[in-house]
Amino acid sequence: MIHAAGLTKSFDTKGGETVHAVRGIDLDVPRGEAFGFLGPNGAGKSSTMRMIACVSPRTDGELSILGMDPNTQGIAIRDRLGVVPQQDNLDEELTVRENLYVYARYFGFSKTYCWAKADELLEFAQLTEKANAKVTALSGGMKRRLTIARSLVNDPELLLLDEPTTGLDPQARHVLWDRLFRLKQAGVTLVLTTHYMDEAEQLCDRLVVMDGGQIVAEGSPAQLIARYSTREVVELRFVPGTQHAAEPVASKLVDRLEVLPDRLLLYTQDGDDTLEQAHAAGIEPVASLVRRSTLEDVFLRLTGRSLVD
Ligand SMILES: Nc1ncnc2c1ncn2[C@@H]1O[C@H](COP(=O)(O)OP(=O)(O)OP(=O)(O)O)[C@@H](O)[C@H]1O
Ligand SMILES: [Mg+2]
Secondary structure, three states: OEEEEEEEEEEEOOOOOEEEEEEEEEEEEOOOOEEEEEOOOOOOHHHHHHHHOOOOOOOEEEEEEOOEOHHHHHHHHHOOEEEEOOOOOOOOOOEHHHHHHHHHHHOOOOHHHHHHHHHHHHHHOOOHHHOOOEHHHOOHHHHHHHHHHHHOOOOOOEEEEEOOOOOOOHHHHHHHHHHHHHHHHOOOEEEEEEOOHHHHHHHOOEEEEEEOOEEEEEEOHHHHHHHHOOOEEEEEEOOOOOHHHHHHHHHHHOOEEEEEOOEEEEEEOOHHHHHHHHHHOOOOOOEEEEEEOOHHHHHHHHHOOOOOO
8 A cells, every 4th residue: 555665854044054854764554454653742743754645755665555646646545535634633613514515515425415514523533413513612532533534535555544543542542443443343444653662563563663763673573672671661750850869779670770760671482570679678669550561661662762752
């Protein structure tokens, strides 16, 4: 569905500087996959998505979407894509139902078809009760569901979602994840960006970790965790600033230790055993926790930084 090699995007700013947003990335996404770009602010996720969505020309490299070149066949590609941009761009003057209808009309479908499609998508997005409400009256989660519904009017084969759930509360996120999961079950290829590791773990078959415009790792969530982290992590919490005193002792217990402002993270295959050893060595945290490694630990290992700032 997507093939990219050496894909590059640079911006020339007014000040005469060049911003290298995407620095030569390679990727291939097969049909039916749920593929993710995980990375912090400024990693180049949106710049990549906009090139794939054929709304931003590439600076360099190869890019083919559905076997076509966005530079010459952008219209034909966009006909078969659904795009959910990072910022909702719904028509606030129109009702919820009209937003879907008007958008569907752009694709040249008949009026009857467009009203029927609007109603079908309202049902899918659980917005039927809000059909005649103005967009301004919707919650953030509802607006996001409407934007996703709108991206589906042309029954896309490939759905691009730029941070589908950023800024939403946990419940709203779960409703969205459920809808996206259904689309995946129906065979739609999903490509999404996120800086939430739990979202990436929930939705993505495979993902790339992006940082500073480059891909720093690629694999399934489980593969990435196995490759770049240990099975378990012991979190020792301290009054901020006092964690450094325990650092020399803790570092002798494990191969890898991360020092965060209020915590030490001890990477280990057996968390309970390591925690016991920490207590035996005289370390006295205010709280402790044994948990599984996550993509956050992978990101920390790869970049030395946290995903969410
Ligand atoms: N139109 C533009 N002109 C100049 N610089 C830009 C432009 N768009 C993006 N950039 C820069 O390119 C880099 C990558 O931005 P991009 O929006 O792709 O990151 P992102 O991973 O989507 O970040 P976020 O998580 O904040 O959405 C940033 O340094 C950004 O400031
Ligand atoms: Mg972005």
